[in-house]
Every structure is written in structure tokens, then in C-alpha cells.
Amino acid sequence: MLILPHRETRLALTLLLGVVTVASRSAAQPAPSAAPSESEQKEIQNALGADAAAKSRSPQPTPEPVPAASAPSGVGTQSLNPDISVIGDFAAGAFSDEDHLEAGAHDPKRNGFNLQALELAIGAAVDPYFRFDGNITFDLVEVDIEEAYATTLGLPAQLQAHFGQFLTRFGRLNTSHPHRWNFVDQPFALSRVFGGEGNRGLGVELSWLTPLPWYVELVGSATMAEGDETNRSFLNDTTRTVKGPVELEYVTAVKQFFPLSDDWSLAWGLSGAFGPNASGPRMRTAIYGTDLYLKFRPISYTSDTIVGLTSEWFFRRRHVPRGVIQDLSSYSELFWRFTLRWALAGRYEYGSPPLNSRWGNFGSDPLDPEWTAERHRVGTNLTFFPTEFSRLRAQVAVDLPAWRDPIWMAFLAAEVAVGAHGAHAF
Numbered sequence: 001m002l003i004l005p006h007r008e009t010r011l012a013l014t015l016l017l018g019v020v021t022v023a024s025r026s027a028a029q030p031a032p033s034a035a036p037s038e039s040e041q042k043e044i045q046n047a048l049g050a051d052a053a054a055k056s057r058s059p060q061p062t063p064e065p066v067p068a069a070s071a072p073s074g075v076g077t078q079s080l081n082p083d084i085s086v087i088g089d090f091a092a093g094a095f096s097d098e099d100h101l102e103a104g105a106h107d108p109k110r111n112g113f114n115l116q117a118l119e120l121a122i123g124a125a126v127d128p129y130f131r132f133d134g135n136i137t138f139d140l141v142e143v144d145i146e147e148a149y150a151t152t153l154g155l156p157a158q159l160q161a162h163f164g165q166f167l168t169r170f171g172r173l174n175t176s177h178p179h180r181w182n183f184v185d186q187p188f189a190l191s192r193v194f195g196g197e198g199n200r201g202l203g204v205e206l207s208w209l210t211p212l213p214w215y216v217e218l219v220g221s222a223t224m225a226e227g228d229e230t231n232r233s234f235l236n237d238t239t240r241t242v243k244g245p246v247e248l249e250y251v252t253a254v255k256q257f258f259p260l261s262d263d264w265s266l267a268w269g270l271s272g273a274f275g276p277n278a279s280g281p282r283m284r285t286a287i288y289g290t291d292l293y294l295k296f297r298p299i300s301y302t303s304d305t306i307v308g309l310t311s312e313w314f315f316r317r318r319h320v321p322r323g324v325i326q327d328l329s330s331y332s333e334l335f336w337r338f339t340l341r342w343a344l345a346g347r348y349e350y351g352s353p354p355l356n357s358r359w360g361n362f363g364s365d366p367l368d369p370e371w372t373a374e375r376h377r378v379g380t381n382l383t384f385f386p387t388e389f390s391r392l393r394a395q396v397a398v399d400l401p402a403w404r405d406p407i408w409m410a411f412l413a414a415e416v417a418v419g420a421h422g423a424h425a426f
């Protein structure tokens with residue numbers, strides 16, 4: 001006796017048998033019955049019952065998984081949500097004089113505990129043409145939109161544009177946030193020339209990567225020139241409004257990179273910032289800068305050593321009703337990561353007194369009335385990296401303004417970062 005393995009097969013053969021039987025009867029009977037006979041119905045029911053019993057005794061095959069919809073060619077499967085990270089910088093500070101000269105917006109400014117910054121960073125590609133990035137910082141009482149800008153992704157001829165609120169690309173350190181600093185506090189050169197938040201504003205920037213044999217990038221931007229914390233050498237916090245292109249701040253820069261060897265590299269830049277200042281309707285400010293970054297990081301052999309030397313110089317020239325004020329400010333940092341988890345750094349800073357156009361002492365600067373002589377500051381820093389997402393730092397420094405007694409300071413700082421955060425620029 002043949003046992004059919006499946007119910008459908010049994011049913012098909014039974015129905016076929018019925019059709020054949022009906023056809024054979026039609027030859028002898030002129031009006032055959034369309035319905036199966038009682039014996040045929042009984043045979044069909046028996047076949048279905050036997051098939052169900054056999055199926056219950058046999059193992060059932062695992063259903064094939066339903067494949068997910070595949071992404072278009074060249075497009076990664078990811079959430080539509082942007083990359084988000086939160087970075088917290090905290091410090092305990094001690095000053096020998098509460099009337100200290102720390103002027104950076106994120107510097108520890110009081111004895112005891114300080115929240116330097118709680119930064120929310122977001123970023124994502126908008127579409128094939130634009131990327132959006134934003135940095136929002138929180139302190140205990142305020143919220144500050146440090147940056148919120150879009151970047152083009154597909155301009156021809158090696159061109160790229162930014163538009164929105166952004167830190168201008170003057171020099172090296174101005175574009176960096178506190179979690180990229182080697183030291184707990186900001187060099188006083190930046191707060192003296194631009195303000196506690198560095199130079200930034202609403203505007204547009206265009207950069208061009210030239211086809212020269214070595215890396216050369218040309219940068220130009222136009223931004224609003226107001227703000228005490230971002231444009232103190234320009235319109236500051238005056239109520240003047242922009243009446244035309246002449247009232248904007250313009251920044252130009254040349255960025256160059258030289259791979260000296262497999263282990264050594266050098267970045268060198270030249271910058272300029274030009275715009276109106278707050279001392280009069282036709283008064284202008286010009287700031288010139290140069291920055292140098294020399295880095296040693298072995299890739300020709302295995303080593304955890306990293307050495308970096310950073311130096312920046314700022315020359316500022318401002319027209320005021322009494323003449324022209326000029327001053328020079330600079331800082332130099334040496335960073336040495338001597339093991340995977342430990343690093344040591346040293347920094348020297350210098351600020352000249354305000355000088356007139358003939359390099360004589362100008363006297364009192366309206367922006368810094370106390371700054372009547374040279375100022376020096378020397379500091380050292382020891383950093384421990386538990387991982388790449390956290391660091392602990394101990395820093396001591398002495399500030400030596402010639403017009404008053406030395407100011408000693410010490411900081412213990414901690415930094416933690418969570419979430420997705422992109423790689424930092426060289």
C-alpha cells in the first residue's frame with residue numbers, strides 16, 4: 001500500500017479519482033451527479049485524517065526568517081538620530097589671591113569646586129549635501145550655544161563652506177573646546193585678544209584645499225563682530241548695529257601641514273582678523289597671528305610616547321581716538337605622554353604692555369586698565385588617562401603680572417565623556 005507523505009497530495013489524487021469516476025459514469029448515464037458519492041467522501045476524510053496523524057509524528061521544519069529590507073547600495077543602515085555626546089569638566093581650585101586674573105569663560109575662577117563646562121555635542125549628515133554640528137554648553141545658571149553650523153559635503157574644486165554660529169579658524173587653539181585642552185585653563189592670550197569664549201560669531205566661512213604638492217588650505221570667513229566674550233577687540237558689547245559689510249569681522253587663514261618623516265609632523269598657520277572696534281565710528285582693529293604645532297608620534301615602531309609642541313603669537317593693532325594701541329601676546333606648550341596612561345605638560349605665557357605705534361608705552365588700555373606692564377605665567381600639568389573617555393589632572397601655576405604681586409594657583413580636574421564623539425582634528 002502506497003502511503004502519501006502530504007495531505008495536499010492525498011487530496012489531489014482523491015479528487016482526481018473522483019473526476020475520473022464521474023467521467024466514466026458520464027458515458028453510461030446522461031445526468032451524472034456533480035457531488036462525490038458517500039463512499040468517496042468517506043475515502044477523502046480517511047485520507048485527511050491519516051495525513052494529519054503522520055504530520056504530527058514527523059518533526060516540523062523551522063520557518064525561513066524573513067529578510068530585512070536591504071539598504072540602498074552605498075548607504076549604511078543606521079538610526080536617523082544624530083550622534084550625541086555629553087562631556088563634563090569639573091575642577092577644584094585654590095588661589096593665593098581671590099582677585100586673580102583668570103579670564104577664560106571655562107577657567108576655574110573660585111576657591112573650591114567649579115563646573116567648567118557641561119557640553120552637549122550633536123552631529124549628523126543631513127543629506128548628501130550638508131552636515132550639521134552643534135555644541136551647547138551648560139553651567140549652573142545659563143545655557144550657551146557655542147556652535148551650531150552646517151557644512152557642505154559636495155562642493156566642486158576642493159571647496160567647503162560653513163554657515164551658522166561657529167568658532168573662527170584663527171590660529172590653532174581658538175577652534176577647540178575645553179576637552180581638547182592640554183591644561184585646565186585657557187591661555188590668557190586668547191581671553192585678552194578675543195574674549196573668554198574665543199573668537200566666534202554668526203556668519204559664513206569658505207575654505208579651499210589647494211592642489212599644491214604639500215597640504216595648503218586657504219580659509220576666509222565673515223561673521224558678526226559683537227560680543228564681550230567673543231569679540232572684545234572689535235565691537236564688544238556696544239549697541240552698534242551692522243550697517244553694511246564694513247561692519248563685519250573678517251578672518252583669513254593659511255593652514256599648512258608637512259609630514260617630516262614617518263614619526264614627525266609639522267603644522268604651521270598664518271591668520272588675520274579685521275573689523276571695527278567700539279572706540280569710534282571709524283576705528284578699526286587688526287589682529288595678526290602665527291601658530292606652530294610640532295608632533296612626534298612613532299608609527300615606525302611600537303611605542304606609547306607622544307610629544308607635542310604648540311606655540312601661538314598674537315599681534316594686535318587697534319585704532320583709538322588718542323592714536324594706535326599695539327600689544328603682543330603668546331603662549332607655548334610642551335606636552336609629553338610618556339606612557340599609555342600618563343602625560344606631563346608645561347606652559348609659558350607672555351603678554352606685553354599696551355604700546356603706541358612707535359613701540360613706546362601707551363599707558364592705560366581701555367579694555368584692560370590695570371595691564372600697564374609685562375605679564376608672565378608659568379604652569380605645569382600632570383594627567384592620568386583611565387581610558388580615552390576620561391582623564392584626571394593636577395596643575396599648578398604662578399601668574400607674574402609686573403603691576404602686582406604674584407598669584408599662585410592649583411587645580412585638580414576631572415573630565416568624563418559619554419556617547420558618540422568624532423575624532424579630533426590634527
